[in-house]
Amino acid sequence: MEPILQNxxxxxxxxxxxxxxxxxLLEPRSxxxxxxxxxxxxxxxxxxxxxSGCLKGFTIDKNGFEHILSFATTGxxxxxxxxxxxxxxxxxNIQASSPSEVLLLSKTNQDNLYRExxxxxxxxxxxxxxxxxxxxxxVVDNLSLSAEDRYRHFCEKYPSLVQTLPQKEIASYIGVxxxxxxxxxxxxxxxx
Amino acid sequence: MEPILQNxxxxxxxxxxxxxxxxxLLEPRSxxxxxxxxxxxxxxxxxxxxxSGCLKGFTIDKNGFEHILSFATTGxxxxxxxxxxxxxxxxxNIQASSPSEVLLLSKTNQDNLYRExxxxxxxxxxxxxxxxxxxxxxVVDNLSLSAEDRYRHFCEKYPSLVQTLPQKEIASYIGVxxxxxxxxxxxxxxxx
DNA sequence: CGCGACGTTGATTTGCCTCAACGATTGTGG
DNA sequence: CCACAATCGTTGAGGCAAATCAACGTCGCG
Numbered sequence: 184m185e186p187i188l189q190n191x192x193x194x195x196x197x198x199x200x201x202x203x204x205x206x207x208l209l210e211p212r213s214x215x216x217x218x219x220x221x222x223x224x225x226x227x228x229x230x231x232x233x234x235s236g237c238l239k240g241f242t243i244d245k246n247g248f249e250h251i252l253s254f255a256t257t258g259x260x261x262x263x264x265x266x267x268x269x270x271x272x273x274x275x276n277i278q279a280s281s282p283s284e285v286l287l288l289s290k291t292n293q294d295n296l297y298r299e300x301x302x303x304x305x306x307x308x309x310x311x312x313x314x315x316x317x318x319x320x321x322v323v324d325n326l327s328l329s330a331e332d333r334y335r336h337f338c339e340k341y342p343s344l345v346q347t348l349p350q351k352e353i354a355s356y357i358g359v360x361x362x363x364x365x366x367x368x369x370x371x372x373x374x375x
Numbered sequence: 376m377e378p379i380l381q382n383x384x385x386x387x388x389x390x391x392x393x394x395x396x397x398x399x400l401l402e403p404r405s406x407x408x409x410x411x412x413x414x415x416x417x418x419x420x421x422x423x424x425x426x427s428g429c430l431k432g433f434t435i436d437k438n439g440f441e442h443i444l445s446f447a448t449t450g451x452x453x454x455x456x457x458x459x460x461x462x463x464x465x466x467x468n469i470q471a472s473s474p475s476e477v478l479l480l481s482k483t484n485q486d487n488l489y490r491e492x493x494x495x496x497x498x499x500x501x502x503x504x505x506x507x508x509x510x511x512x513x514v515v516d517n518l519s520l521s522a523e524d525r526y527r528h529f530c531e532k533y534p535s536l537v538q539t540l541p542q543k544e545i546a547s548y549i550g551v552x553x554x555x556x557x558x559x560x561x562x563x564x565x566x567x
Numbered sequence: 568c569g570c571g572a573c574g575t576t577g578a579t580t581t582g583c584c585t586c587a588a589c590g591a592t593t594g595t596g597g
Numbered sequence: 598c599c600a601c602a603a604t605c606g607t608t609g610a611g612g613c614a615a616a617t618c619a620a621c622g623t624c625g626c627g
Contacts, residue, residue: 242515250518252511265508274515301493308500311507316457318510319444323434323466325517326442326550330583350606358518363583365607522615542574555615557575573624580617585610592605597598 187232187286190258194309195302204299208292214238214279221277227266229287233259236283237344239352242274251355254280254344260310280352325358331367333357379424379478382450386501387494396491400484406430406471413469419458421479425451428475429536431544434466443548446472446536452502472544517550523559525549 187209188202197205214220214236221227223243231238233255240253240261252275255261266273267290288296296303324333334357338345345353354364379401380394389397406412406428413419415435423430425447432445432453444467447453458465459482480488488495516525526549530537537545546556 242519244519248519250515252515252518264504264511268504268508297497301496304493304496304500305489308496308503311500311503312456312460315503315507315510316460318507318514319456321514322510322517323442323444325514326444326547327434327436327440349604351604355518360584361606362585362608367583369607541572543572552616553574554576554617559615561575568627570627571625573622575622576620578618580615582613582615584614585612588609589607590605591607592603594603595601597600 186234186258190232191306195306197300197302201300201302205296205303208288208296210287210289212285212287214283214285216279216282218279219276220279220285221263221266221273221275223274223276224272225266226270227263227273227275228290230260230262230267230290230293231255231277232286232288233257233261234284234286236285237280237347238277238283238285239280240275240277241355243276249355250358251352254341254348254352254356256344264314280348330357330359330363331371334364334367334371378426378450382424383498387498389492389494393492393494397488397495400480400488402479402481404477404479406475406477408471408474410471411468412471412477413455413458413465413467415466415468416464417458418462419455419465419467419482421481422452422454422459422485423447423469424478424480425449425453426476426478428477429472429539430469430475430477431472432467432469433547434468441547442550443544446533446540446544446548448536456506472540522549522551522555523563526556526559526563 188197188206191197191205209232220229220231220238235257238255238261239251240255240263241249241251243249253261261277263273263275263277265271266275270290293303293307324336328336334353337353337357350364350368351361354361357364359367380389380398383389383397401424403426412421412423412430427449429446429448430453431443432447432455433441433443435441445453453469455465455467455469457463458467462482485499516528520528526545529545529549542556542560543553546553549556551559
């Protein structure tokens with residue numbers, strides 16, 4: 184449980200009562216590799232904090248191909264924001280890429296938390312701002328960079344993920360096919 | 376000044392003192408068409424609320440091409456979120472597409488506002504959440520849709536912009552060249 | 568009026584995709 | 598513990614969506 188308190192402490196300070204209350208709202212859960220936490224078409228009921236392992240959020244297009252919107256490893260939050268906010272069915276799947284330990288904060292508990300400890304408005308505002316910055320950077324990258332440059336950016340930004348993720352998932356994240364990704368990578372290794 | 380109060384009232388309720396205080400933090404400004412509000416490489420010091428007209432946020436790539444990250448018309452907010460949050464130089468330009476009236480909320484006033492009227496944490500959290508949803512949807516669209524489908528989505532989502540914006544700006548937003556956009560459009564008009 | 572931005576159209580090129588075949592690795596049930 | 602299937606990554610041939618380059622008509626504006 185400690186990691187999430189560190190995560191919170193980066194942005195707001197809590198007294199022990201508030202800590203107790205916050206922790207009481209979290210539901211621990213273990214996920215096996217490939218286990219689904221949220222399925223396309225369902226309503227997203229939880230914000231998920233990752234204690235260990237790795238989750239991915241992705242959509243399936245009309246041809247059955249997977250497109251990864253986000254990864255979440257230790258210390259990251261993940262959810263289908265659209266569905267969580269609107270409580271409408273979303274298009275996102277959330278799945279464990281590897282065996283993972285997570286903490287779930289339900290939508291209703293999150294609303295309670297805002298009511299009881301308004302400081303959390305600030306906390307989640309800041310988290311959301313950071314996600315927005317990352318997401319907008321990705322839009323800009325998609326508009327202005329070649330696949331090769333997007334891959335280089337990805338390597339700089341998430342060096343640890345580059346080591347651990349299967350190549351097809353990196354390919355999906357940066358928006359190319361696994362075949363093209365493989366060719367691109369060998370081109371880069373052979374120095375251009 | 377009323378429009379911004381309506382905008383705020385969608386999410387939080389203020390008493391008259393709070394309204395006074397909030398309004399006192401805003402700086403009105405008129406922009407001529409093509410006037411720059413923020414330049415690439417500068418530090419973003421303001422959140423901007425649009426009263427009338429239209430602004431755009433964009434980057435210039437290494438080949439000198441413009442890529443539009445966001446539009447903001449009446450009732451919308453715009454800023455270089457990365458630069459605003461970190462107070463580091465950003466890569467975004469913000470410019471009036473047409474003559475515009477805006478209200479500026481400086482970073483320091485925004486911080487004061489959070490301190491004096493914590494309800495605004497909630498307000499901007501919700502705004503940011505909505506922006507994040509839109510931005511993530513755009514990432515998914517870029518990953519999974521053809522240019523034609525992205526254009527269709529754009530028409531559904533922003534029917535008023537489709538009428539008013541020059542075609543090259545729509546092209547830039549959805550991520551194609553003006554030439555290709557023109558061909559695509561005439562293809563669609565001639566019914567496939 | 569004349570210049571510069573915009574939109575259109577055509578010819579050609581290219582970055583990335585599709586499909587297919589193949590070895591290497593993983594994992595899974597018998 | 599092995600056999601076999603499934604998944605992953607690699608490589609090659611060919612195809613397509615979108616970019617590039619260039620030429621031209623139109624229009625709004627100084």
